[in-house]
Amino acid sequence: xxxxxxxxxxxxxxxxxxxxxxxxxxxxxxxxxxxxxxxxxxxxxxxxxxxxxxxxxxxxxxxxxxxxxxxxxxxxxxxxxxxxxxxxxxxxxxxxxxxxxxxxxxxxxxxxxxxxxxxxxxxxxxxxxxxxxxxxxxxxxxxxxxxxxxxxxxxxxxxxxxxxxxxxxxxxxxxxxxxxxxxxxxxxxxxxxxxxxxxxxxxxxxxxxxxxxxxxxxxxxxxxxxxxxxxxxxxxxxxxxxxxxxxxxxxxxxxxxxxxxxxxxxxxxxxxxxxxxxxxxxxxxxxxxxxxxxxxxxxxxxxxxxxxxxxxxxxxxxxxxxxxxxxxxxxxxxxxxxxxxxxxxxxxxxxxxxxxxxxxxxxxxxxxxxxxxxxxxxxxxxxxxxxxxxxxxxxxxxxxxxxxxxxxxxxxxxxxxxxxxxxxxxxxxxxxxxxxxxxxxxxxxxxxxxxxxxxxxxxxxxxxxxxxxxxxxxxxxxxxxxxxxxxxxx
Amino acid sequence: xxxxxxxxxxxxxxxxxxxxxxxxxxxxxxxxxxxxxxxxxxxxxxxxxxxxxxxxxxxxxxxxxxxxxxxxxxxxxxxxxxxxxxxxxxxxxxxxxxxxxxxxxxxxxxxxxxxxxxxxxxxxxxxxxxxxxxxxxxxxxxxxxxxxxxxxxxxxxxxxxxxxxxxxxxxxxxxxxxxxxxxxxxxxxxxxxxxxxxxxxxxxxxxxxxxxxxxxxxxxxxxxxxxxxxxxxxxxxxxxxxxxxxxxxxxxxxxxxxxxxxxxxxxxxxxxxxxxxxxxxxxxxxxxxxxxxxxxxxxxxxxxxxxxxxxxxxxxxxxxxxxxxxxxxxxxxxxxxxxxxxxxxxxxxxxxxxxxxxxxxxxxxxxxxxxxxxxxxxxxxxxxxxxxxxxxxxxxxxxxxxxxxxxxxxxxxxxxxxxxxxxxx
Numbered sequence: 033x034x035x036x037x038x039x040x041x042x043x044x045x046x047x048x049x050x051x052x053x054x055x056x057x058x059x060x061x062x063x064x065x066x067x068x069x070x071x072x073x074x075x076x077x078x079x080x081x082x083x084x085x086x087x088x089x090x091x092x093x094x095x096x097x098x099x100x101x102x103x104x105x106x107x108x109x110x111x112x113x114x115x116x117x118x119x120x121x122x123x124x125x126x127x128x129x130x131x132x133x134x135x136x137x138x139x140x141x142x143x144x145x146x147x148x149x150x151x152x153x154x155x156x157x158x159x160x161x162x163x164x165x166x167x168x169x170x171x172x173x174x175x176x177x178x179x180x181x182x183x184x185x186x187x188x189x190x191x192x193x194x195x196x197x198x199x200x201x202x203x204x205x206x207x208x209x210x211x212x213x214x215x216x217x218x219x220x221x222x223x224x225x226x227x228x229x230x231x232x233x234x235x236x237x238x239x240x241x242x243x244x245x246x247x248x249x250x251x252x253x254x255x256x257x258x259x260x261x262x263x264x265x266x267x268x269x270x271x272x273x274x275x276x277x278x279x280x281x282x283x284x285x286x287x288x289x290x291x292x293x294x295x296x297x298x299x300x301x302x303x304x305x306x307x308x309x310x311x312x313x314x315x316x317x318x319x320x321x322x323x324x325x326x327x328x329x330x331x332x333x334x335x336x337x338x339x340x341x342x343x344x345x346x347x348x349x350x351x352x353x354x355x356x357x358x359x360x361x362x363x364x365x366x367x368x369x370x371x372x373x374x375x376x377x378x379x380x381x382x383x384x385x386x387x388x389x390x391x392x393x394x395x396x397x398x399x400x401x402x403x404x405x406x407x408x409x410x411x412x413x414x415x416x417x418x419x420x421x422x423x424x425x426x427x428x429x430x431x432x433x434x435x436x437x438x439x440x441x442x443x444x445x446x447x448x449x450x451x452x453x454x455x456x457x458x459x460x461x462x463x464x465x466x467x468x469x470x471x472x473x474x475x476x477x478x479x480x481x482x483x484x485x486x487x488x489x490x491x492x493x494x495x496x497x498x499x500x501x502x503x504x505x506x507x508x509x510x511x512x513x514x515x516x517x518x519x520x521x522x
Numbered sequence: 523x524x525x526x527x528x529x530x531x532x533x534x535x536x537x538x539x540x541x542x543x544x545x546x547x548x549x550x551x552x553x554x555x556x557x558x559x560x561x562x563x564x565x566x567x568x569x570x571x572x573x574x575x576x577x578x579x580x581x582x583x584x585x586x587x588x589x590x591x592x593x594x595x596x597x598x599x600x601x602x603x604x605x606x607x608x609x610x611x612x613x614x615x616x617x618x619x620x621x622x623x624x625x626x627x628x629x630x631x632x633x634x635x636x637x638x639x640x641x642x643x644x645x646x647x648x649x650x651x652x653x654x655x656x657x658x659x660x661x662x663x664x665x666x667x668x669x670x671x672x673x674x675x676x677x678x679x680x681x682x683x684x685x686x687x688x689x690x691x692x693x694x695x696x697x698x699x700x701x702x703x704x705x706x707x708x709x710x711x712x713x714x715x716x717x718x719x720x721x722x723x724x725x726x727x728x729x730x731x732x733x734x735x736x737x738x739x740x741x742x743x744x745x746x747x748x749x750x751x752x753x754x755x756x757x758x759x760x761x762x763x764x765x766x767x768x769x770x771x772x773x774x775x776x777x778x779x780x781x782x783x784x785x786x787x788x789x790x791x792x793x794x795x796x797x798x799x800x801x802x803x804x805x806x807x808x809x810x811x812x813x814x815x816x817x818x819x820x821x822x823x824x825x826x827x828x829x830x831x832x833x834x835x836x837x838x839x840x841x842x843x844x845x846x847x848x849x850x851x852x853x854x855x856x857x858x859x860x861x862x863x864x865x866x867x868x869x870x871x872x873x874x875x876x877x878x879x880x881x882x883x884x885x886x887x888x889x890x891x892x893x894x895x896x897x898x899x900x901x902x903x904x905x906x907x908x909x910x911x912x913x914x915x916x917x918x919x920x921x922x923x924x925x926x927x928x929x930x931x932x933x934x935x936x937x938x939x940x941x942x943x944x945x946x947x
Binding site for chain 1: 557618621622624626644647649656660663666667675738742744759
């Protein structure tokens, strides 16, 4: 019997898992995909928001500001890069300047520190590549950047290290309330009994709440599309550049990442299909227009990839974080759209409080280790450090991904770590192998080989991102035999 | 710190030819650094024939062509470091390389030849919309899987782009029992060699759909199909022509990009059109003593020309090491109407080797017949009639030293005028 089963291995579920792993309880996290951070957590703007945007009094506003303050220390503990680059909301008209005043006021009410409005000269000096039409901006120095999947993976690794079990490829099919107490959570990998169930199922949280017989709400997928530019243009903007926001979205930004790429996006369109992360031509056009409005000389010849993410928007338009009144022991953590990434650490603390209110006794575990296993990033070391590292482990001298300078040792480590990588994309998210300008053209056959070797698997069984996404379909000559070709005696 | 007279970075056809030539001309202390476990670059996976017609006057496969150079290199005792990646290059010719056994090495070279080759353009670079399932490969990656590793990355294939590797792979997949449904090419003409269109598509009844592109990719885990559409004159898809084709694999053969990360690190001047270094008559870059040749300079159509160009670079490096006086007077070479690019971009006429200078260039569009004008700031040098011109096939023009030397020429321009067409000069 588990004390807590967490459904969903996104930023929300993994934050909760890591927070609860401090205590002496049994926890299992179940995730339908083959890895954590496979849904909204890997397709978003990667911004740790300052918190001036959400309406005062909402959970979004409170948890954003609280989460923002937790980030620097948490990233330090988990050895995840965090950059406090600051955000700017740029006004290009008199009307938009008035919106800046409104945002400043909202920010003050929400408790965001050090907000101010700056004029054209200061703005242009700060960001010389901004459009000449930019006339003023809201300067939010507490806005930051984090890599959302790296952060989610770090939380999962640390939670696992501290005793949380992870069931991957485990789709929840039913949640039964047992008569005595607790639940039976049925998954495609078997069933689990649990005293408490936390529903952090992202886009599917509404369906799970319904299955459990708890409160009904709806989650609408709201798609955002993005374009990513080659690293050689890092520095084009230093801060996260927002336009003035619309009613439903913060708008299309021009934004650096912790890894040095610049991206533009997202647009914002409600759709039906919760699995539709396809990028469409009109969407690309829309974000190009939006990006150009802020930074006219974007290097469109050097786009390296595009992607789309789906925000999980609830019908209340706010986060839904509460113990079910109908099903005792079931906790909903739904509708975690932007600023969900920023809020996640604060959401985890809030959920801990809810569980305690519901009767879960939490006793601190003396063995809790807040640091995950050290992670070496060859590309970030100086040459003396590199030299030492190769002496200790020659696999650091074998560079597999040449665009991002990722070594064989790092790929092996990604596979062997807690909640280790089992697919090409999982290796990519942990090491950046395949994220550069050649997009895996050179390294993917080599990563595939290392995965097969490490996992003791046939190359044919290695996937891009879980079941059904195999890269190779057969051995040579195999199709000739099947098709009655040259090798067929008949 | 290791010191070397000449370091060649890259062991493909360019690096092999350059290293061999430099050694032949008397440089003893040559080392070739290669990141793969074997020499030959892309050649070992090019198991089809058609290599060597110009250099050896016979038809070889890729591995055979590479083998001739590898053998020669070994016989000459040229030092090779395999499985070794150069991660830094400075203007002062300091190189940092890493491998498993020797760790991190600092090498000080007197001269360097850059032969890093090129990489394939990807889906991201051309912004194909749709899902991101497995089953989307660049043609070269697929070729490696089939020819080196013995695996089939697909069974029902659509190919986007008619570059040579894509055409070769259309035939290769067909011979392996896979079904190649079509090759879609956004341009109104093929981007591969004519012989490849004939021998790889026409001979196997694989349709080549010109002025077509992929507008959507379907399938969440593995590719399930693509939507293709015809494009208008501005390369915009025409919606009424959209057609769904089921397939499990989309192969991309949409161009090659010279790989110049190291060149950029050393602040070598790059030509915006070729995406390779600006080079002079002896394949020397903007930094004296650093040379470049092969696909890192401009993407070639035939390996034979890579070899010839690289031999020149090898000799250039020898000249530099013997006499370090840099060129002073340069003729600037530029493409005029009808011509995409010209290499080399700079000429020191007095230092032209063997009394003749080769110029490689590509036309901007196909022309049945055209006149090539070679013109300097001092007047027209020569014209020549060319036939069956295609952007996919390089034009190779040789000028004699006496046509350029002692005339105080400052600039040289090549341009094409379609015969029978109106004057577009």
